Amino acid sequence: MSSLTTANDDCLGWAARDPSGVLSPYNFSRRAVGSDDISIKITHCGICYADVVSTRNKYGDSMYPLVPGHEIAGTVKEVGSNVHRFKVGDHVGVGTYVNSCRSCEYCNDEQEVHCVKGPVLTFNQVDADGSITKGGYSNYIVVHER
Numbered sequence: 001m002s003s004l005t006t007a008n009d010d011c012l013g014w015a016a017r018d019p020s021g022v023l024s025p026y027n028f029s030r031r032a033v034g035s036d037d038i039s040i041k042i043t044h045c046g047i048c049y050a051d052v053v054s055t056r057n058k059y060g061d062s063m064y065p066l067v068p069g070h071e072i073a074g075t076v077k078e079v080g081s082n083v084h085r086f087k088v089g090d091h092v093g094v095g096t097y098v099n100s101c102r103s104c105e106y107c108n109d110e111q112e113v114h115c116v117k118g119p120v121l122t123f124n125q126v127d128a129d130g131s132i133t134k135g136g137y138s139n140y141i142v143v144h145e146r
Contacts, residue, residue, distance in 0.1 A: 015066055035080040085145055
C-alpha cells in the first residue's frame with residue numbers, strides 16, 4: 001500500500017472548453033485517495049459516441065471544461081488503507097459509473113446502475129462531494145474500489 005496522496009496532485013487531461021468539442025490540454029486536480037479508493041494510471045481509454053455528444057453539448061447539460069472518457073483501462077498506482085481487492089500494479093478498468101449511494105437495496109446487491117439516488121457517471125456529472133467528474137482522457141483517475 002502506498003501513502004495516501006493529497007488532492008493537489010496535477011492531473012493532465014484533454015478537455016473541451018466549449019460546444020465546439022475541440023479538445024486541448026487541461027491541468028486539474030483529482031480528489032485525494034481515500035481509505036476505500038484506488039488511484040489508476042490510465043493507459044487506454046475508448047472513444048464513444050457519448051464523448052462526442054457531451055463535448056459538443058448536444059444534450060444541453062455539458063459542464064465545461066469537460067474531460068470525456070468512460071471506457072478506461074490502466075494499472076493501479078495507489079490503494080487506500082481499507083482496499084483489499086486490488087494491489088499496486090493490478091490491471092483494472094472503469095466503466096460508465098464511478099459512484100453511487102452504496103447503501104440502497106440495489107447497491108447492496110452490487111447493481112449500482114439501478115441506485116435509487118442515481119449512479120454518478122464517470123464524466124460530466126456532480127459527484128457526492130460536489131465536484132464535477134472528469135473522465136479517462138487524462139493520465140489518472142481516483143475511484144472507489146467497488
